[in-house]
Amino acid sequence: MSAYLEIRNLSAVVRGTGExxxxxxxxxxxxxxxxxxxxxxxxGKSMIGKAVLGIxxxxxxxxxxxxxxxxxxxxxxxxxxxxRLIGATAALIPQDPLTALNPSHRVGPQITDRLxxxxxxxxxxxxxxxxxxxxxxxIAEPARxxxxxxxxxxxxxxxxxxxAAAFAAEPRLIVADEPTTALDVTVQKQILRLIAEMQAxxxxxxxxxxHDLGVVSKICQDLAVLYAGxxxxxxxxxxxxxxxxxxxxxxxxxxTPQYTDPTGSLRPVERDVLDTVEAEIAADDREWRNGQAxx
Amino acid sequence: xxxxxxxxxxxxxxxxxxxxxxxxxxKPLIGAAPRIEILRGLSFTVPRGAVMGIVGxxxxxxxxxxxxxxxxxxxxxGNIRFDGHDITxxxxxRLRGLRHRVQMxxxxxMSSLNPRRRVGGIIxxxxxxxxxxxxxxxxxxxxxxxxxxxDxxxxxxxxxxxxxxxxxxIARAIALSPDFILADEIVSGLxxxxxxxxxxxxxxxxxxxxxxxxxxxHDLSVIRRLCSHVIVMxxxxxxxxxxxxxxxxxxxxxxxxxxxxxxxxxxxxxxxW
Numbered sequence: 230m231s232a233y234l235e236i237r238n239l240s241a242v243v244r245g246t247g248e249x250x251x252x253x254x255x256x257x258x259x260x261x262x263x264x265x266x267x268x269x270x271x272x273g274k275s276m277i278g279k280a281v282l283g284i285x286x287x288x289x290x291x292x293x294x295x296x297x298x299x300x301x302x303x304x305x306x307x308x309x310x311x312x313r314l315i316g317a318t319a320a321l322i323p324q325d326p327l328t329a330l331n332p333s334h335r336v337g338p339q340i341t342d343r344l345x346x347x348x349x350x351x352x353x354x355x356x357x358x359x360x361x362x363x364x365x366x367x368i369a370e371p372a373r374x375x376x377x378x379x380x381x382x383x384x385x386x387x388x389x390x391x392x393a394a395a396f397a398a399e400p401r402l403i404v405a406d407e408p409t410t411a412l413d414v415t416v417q418k419q420i421l422r423l424i425a426e427m428q429a430x431x432x433x434x435x436x437x438x439x440h441d442l443g444v445v446s447k448i449c450q451d452l453a454v455l456y457a458g459x460x461x462x463x464x465x466x467x468x469x470x471x472x473x474x475x476x477x478x479x480x481x482x483x484x485t486p487q488y489t490d491p492t493g494s495l496r497p498v499e500r501d502v503l504d505t506v507e508a509e510i511a512a513d514d515r516e517w518r519n520g521q522a523x524x
Numbered sequence: 525x526x527x528x529x530x531x532x533x534x535x536x537x538x539x540x541x542x543x544x545x546x547x548x549x550x551k552p553l554i555g556a557a558p559r560i561e562i563l564r565g566l567s568f569t570v571p572r573g574a575v576m577g578i579v580g581x582x583x584x585x586x587x588x589x590x591x592x593x594x595x596x597x598x599x600x601x602g603n604i605r606f607d608g609h610d611i612t613x614x615x616x617x618r619l620r621g622l623r624h625r626v627q628m629x630x631x632x633x634m635s636s637l638n639p640r641r642r643v644g645g646i647i648x649x650x651x652x653x654x655x656x657x658x659x660x661x662x663x664x665x666x667x668x669x670x671x672x673x674x675d676x677x678x679x680x681x682x683x684x685x686x687x688x689x690x691x692x693x694i695a696r697a698i699a700l701s702p703d704f705i706l707a708d709e710i711v712s713g714l715x716x717x718x719x720x721x722x723x724x725x726x727x728x729x730x731x732x733x734x735x736x737x738x739x740x741x742h743d744l745s746v747i748r749r750l751c752s753h754v755i756v757m758x759x760x761x762x763x764x765x766x767x768x769x770x771x772x773x774x775x776x777x778x779x780x781x782x783x784x785x786x787x788x789x790x791x792x793x794x795x796x797w
Binding site for chain 2: 414415416417466467482486489498
């Protein structure tokens, strides 16, 4: 089966310094599947999502690789065409629902504007669609909520609205960037279920960025573990939790506290495990620099 | 600093604690803001040497409770006894003599460490303010305790990693040899690997220094790792107060069970999901 989104050997550096942020990342995502991107802060997991959506910070430069969306390379496309393609086929569920919503605008237009301005829907169609979606994300009284301002709603409600907004234009790809990290656990559970339910119903492919191995085990079919911008392990989710292959993956699992473990033993990621990964990365960098220096 | 003779006797006794604050979002242009009841009649004791976990959702009042214990906020009802003294309404001048005995570690070490001061100065600040002797030596000992090299005293916070910064926050608190430390969500900003190190460190320090710790967290997995007792808060009330093993093995309150069930474990076959 060919992948809907295929990232091939993607490398990104800091403009000017040349410091590597992504180290030859290759990830394939099939249509309708969810792939988790897991790692600690600075591992580059959000960076991958941003590269796909074409919203990398200007200080970051992609120097190598391909991002194929339905067979078309996003990186070798005129920016204008790329923006329109991504606008029509992909969407983002961001981490912090409060900063992602404009506090001085009512919620309704923040969902419908994109449909009207970018996709050319009529205002009436867009509003009907927004109401239907708010209903789908289990918001009671969608008409009233659309007239509310973000501060009048709870964190869980705001995240539901952003989920509705992400699905509004029937995207084929969604990047969910830590969408439940800012929420209480009880709300997180509802929102995770909602995302899974919406994803399955709409058959959307999803890149799910998270630092939480617990969350990843609830929503993904596949996952990639990242360290310092390098994919250290890629596996089917169930295989991963049955037998994580890379020492760093095992260490990460061992460092994750679990309330079901009465001893509560926690092993920080050991120095020799980090040394192993760092050595792999150094070798990778040497090879890369040689390749760069060559013809 | 161990005080084994008094271990288990109450350090804090809290009785029917109420605290309300003005709701500035609902304040009319002229006149007083309506008050919101944040803590609604809490009663509990913190035994000396305990590691008391305080858990609850956002807005449950757990941080407000912590700040009331340190008397950074003044209760509006009930009373708080610290080491036998009623501190409920003590004025700031009288609190000053107690301040060095109760310390706090903050959630975000970046914003709670002065970026323009070196680590040594940050740790020495409260020592000097409270008139301690041997300041340099105490700073060095504090760094030893948290496992940072002594020459870190010359570094600035931005030169440290997140986990190292949090160790500085811990060193600043323990340098005063306090009886009580309040740790408010101190590992929630850390990656799991540094989180594990900081938790292991705290556990060791509690044993070595005989300090009593209140550990506020939204994460029950972390609480189980560290705490001897747990208070579960919901909407300003204590819904459950139990020894840790009992709370996890036989949770009594429906809210506690809901909290436990909602925690995603790294297990694709977790029941209830």
